[in-house]
Amino acid sequence: MEAKFWNRHTETMPRAKLDALHLHRLQALCHYVYERSPFFRKKFDAARLKPGDIRTLEDFKRKVPITDKSEFIDQQLANPPYGPTLAMPEELIVHHCETSGTTGKPLAIPYTMYDTVRYGESWIYGMWALGIRPTDTFYFAFGWGNFAGFWSTYWAARRIGCRVISGGGLDTKGHINAIMRMKPTVLISTPTFALRMAAVASEMGVDVSKSSIKFTYHAGEPGPTALPAMREQIERAWGARAGELLGIAEVDAFAPGCPVGDGVHVNEMNNFTWSMDPNTGKEVAEGEIGENIITSYSNSAQPLLNYRSHDLVRRRMSCSCGRTWAKLEGAVLGRTDFMVTVRGTNVYQTAVENLIGEIPEVSNSYELVLTREEDNDAMTVKFEPVRTVNPDRWDDLARLMSDKIHKALHVRLKCEPVPPDTLPRYELKTKRIIDQRPKEFRRALDR
Template sequence: MAYPEYWNPKTETLPREELQALQLHKLRRMCEWAYAKSPFHKRRFEAAGFHPDQLQRLDDIRRIPLMTREEWMEAQIDNPLFGDLLATDQTNAIRYHLTSGTSGRTPIRVLDSMKDWDWISEMWAYGFWAFGVRPTDTVYFAFGYGSFIGFWGAHYCCEKLGALVIPGGAQTTEARIKQIIEMGATTVCSTPTYALHMWQKAQELGIDIVKEGRVNKLILSGEPAGSIPAVKRQLEEAWGARVGDTAGMTEVGTIMIFECSHQPGGTHIIEDHFLEEVLHPQTGEPVGYGELGERVVTSFGRGFIPAIRYRSKDMVVRVPASTCTCGRTWDIYEGGIRGRWDDMKLIRGTNVYPRAVEAIIREYASIDEFQIYLWRKDNLQDEITIRLELKPGHEGEWEQLRQQLGKDLANAHEGLRFNLELMEYGTLPHFELKARRLIDARPVAQY
């Protein structure tokens, strides 16, 4: 059976002028809703001297104050559990989720209505359909199904698409691999790290995923590594499948970008449902196509907790829709999410971004897992150590790898010296959800 290329052909190919008119209409409607229903947003709007009536053209969005995670968390602390962000009564909620969290940080807690949840799954449907998921597919979710929002929306999107859904749930990696083979899964969804881990575990079990399985699509989310070329190359070779990236946020409840089957080296923005700005992280001024900046997102879909001009702290480079040959008129983030501005660490005067470090490390196929360890020598000098595990059978390559990797890391970081430490296989943590490979053990935080 021949299927159409687009999930929603009208909006995915909408001429730019019409798309912007649609965005302005939705922006007005969302701001009016937030002003009338959410005490949090009304308070902020009035403090900034903004009223929704001032939105006459898209550029007027800059009248709206930027929203930060810190404000959101402060509101939750002042008025547990959800602060004063809710735009409707809590009894209207059908779902509760929260961010995966970082040690020491208050998680963001969210509620969704039935209407919100239908929209959440619809956004995933845009992305899954664009990458080639069809009713004939069997989709496996290597995901723990906890309170973290993760792949929940994708699960329901696949039901909407008519694909067979297999929830991986609380199983061991070995059990998941065997289920993927047994059920003939054609699509596997996981974080990039866990997809690499599943393949490595299959090797240890003597299972050839390519020969014994039917997987032809890997859909990744949760980490910037999904758009790192070396990671994608490793996964495509290991699984014998095409690899597509997506990215979402608990704050908006779903994905806002996806990689289509044409794989243009980046991810399309779902522009009929999100208004995305790219701003200079210090000045707040807009940056142009091809320039690195910070994603600022306005979501038109979730009404329960409006997200308007929310600072994501994600690093992105926006390029025109014409970069891709798929025919969508939605702009693209070249290289997907490139990391986070607040992940940057200053080591002896040099900026170090974990995503950039991973991009270099993943060029070495013999490396299985790694960890970035920051420490202070004699309370005087900052040091950076990369702890590395090699895949079984590659131990003899260590000395040559150590020398070349050290050079590659230094060349990419203004000559900064990286200490490299070989760890016994299996000693570093392996991750199912978002990988946390950075440990900052310095006595004073660096910014």
């Protein structure tokens, strides 16, 4: 129970052994998809590629076609529910989920029983490192729909052997009352909803920092490892340790949080990843920012090879925590499709969010509104001051925020205060980017 690692052997495996294991698995996976997936057989044939052509990791990265979410969605729309991407008889599918649809049309995700076990285990590495144990009780503060993210957390809780309490169907006050009555020790939610719950609890006269919650664990949007200011807010509000996992619903809960707290580690037992320059398609060196390209070993029903995440990451191959798995510093640094160039400067969502979080008089409710001005992308920050700030000072806050962003990012953004409770609240993924640009300037799936 006091072990530092959930699986010391795999989490600390030397790089040479990890790479040899990856090559063996990737070669087997290429044969599997060529034989079973009409989608991938067509992709391989179009590239004049045979599974036996993959002899090195470099062969896999360079020769196996890059795939994207839009391809899978198009196939599913043409032949619902899964189309030719399915590599398993449909009668072997035990669980159906979907992506949240925040980038457009949802993607259907089929899971076999094997997939659910592997997917659930991916969460446990980070949870265990944070201190969560089988004696803990999980409280799930969200509705049980088809969203894949927190279903996989449920599979993780069962794999550890923890007690599970569902908050499905309750409103925010109901969640607070259930936590105080049932006394769980682990809160599962999106990070912004954890802060929303704490704020509502305060209005109810409840101090959740004195509740039974010892740990909060999050996914679905940038959280404790991507935004240090948010981690401080959550831990202060709940009096608990906050952790985070980076996942992609259709791929895996592929990167559990690092116990050091400044990033996540790729679960290399379930995934092979590398970083690509999204403009050239070539691999970038360690320490450089590139798009995370993922191949999952845990999706036997709908395999994903060389799959574009559109997440911009900085990869390191060592960490003081002792894990040898690749580390993504700060989790996701930005998105290839959420980057805007404002007067010649590349501006990423997460960079702006980090700066906003450093201003204590600004609440956690804000939006980044994208528009086009004089043939250039423009970004306006709409934010809610905290309730205790006099409206006479709102304009001062806007100037402070604009100056802070200008000093750090070398670009001046318009910052616009709005009254508290003006911006929408979300239980699952918070929508930060409001894209009001003409359709031809938006991401393909948002058109």
